[in-house]
Amino acid sequence: MPLKALRGPKVWLWRWRRNPLRRRADVVEAWVVLGTFLLTVLAGVLAGLVAAGSVEHGLARERALRRPTVARVVTRVPVKSAAREDRGSAGEKVWTEVRWTAADGSSHTGRIRVRSGSGPGTPVTVWTDPRGRLVDRPTAASEASLRATLVGLLVGVSAAAVPCVAGLAVRGRLERRRLRAWDTEWARLGPQWGRMV
Known part of the structure; x- marks a missing residue:
């Protein structure tokens, strides 16, 4: 509870608002998070639908030929x-x-x-x-539908994992870079605080 009191109220989309404390790294991180989210959803849905459709089509062709x-x-x-x-x-x-x-x-x-x-x-x-x-x-229509759905889910989740992991890696790198910048600033400004007291 005390940590939440120090954090203050949550402000949505604060990285895109004009603010004197907003840094360029904050804007870049916001775009990386948004891009990662959109790519993750898009890749997962498209890959899942294509895989499910392909499996469904293959099993329907099998039913027609046998x-x-x-x-x-x-x-x-x-x-x-x-x-x-x-x-x-x-x-x-x-x-x-x-x-x-x-x-x-x-x-x-x-x-x-x-x-x-x-x-x-x-x-x-x-x-x-x-x-x-x-x-x-041949696989029955209901079995084929279930199999296509399961394959679509598996492929969709696997495809969505790629941009998600890449986005997390980029965000982690930005976080480390920001912490190094803070360390540099603290090393420069920290000794001046001792003189003011």
């Missing part, structure tokens, strides 16, 4: 032992070979995970690209 295809199990899938099923592994999936026909009529085979106990000819759904190759299931 198609579900019906494949058939080629070999018999072994049934898991009863001991393993007792431990809650009913419906466990195992790797097996499947065959499907691409949109261009070519036949393809690949390995995917299916339920244990599936016999030859059992239909399963696989996702393929335009060439008929196996791919992962």
Whole structure:
């Protein structure tokens, strides 16, 4: 509380007002702080929006290109032992070979995970690209939106950190320079105070 009493009331924008005590360093620091704030906000928002839009566009293109295809199990899938099923592994999936026909009529085979106990000819759904190759299931629109938002936030915060850190470094340098100037002035004027008393 005593320190606040010594500081006096807070005056907004005092560095831009005409004042006989205002120094050039105060004006420079005010512009550095304002510029840093504006660059931080602008860089963060723009980078975040661009990154989110890019991720959203890429995932939408992925959804448009990937198609579900019906494949058939080629070999018999072994049934898991009863001991393993007792431990809650009913419906466990195992790797097996499947065959499907691409949109261009070519036949393809690949390995995917299916339920244990599936016999030859059992239909399963696989996702393929335009060439008929196996791919992962595309990201749902809601998942894509969440992923784009998170990536946008991460990129935005990272991009905003650059001008923020640079501005803090410049302001710290100005502060050190101001303190050196005060030390110089004090060394010059301090001895004169002793003579006045």
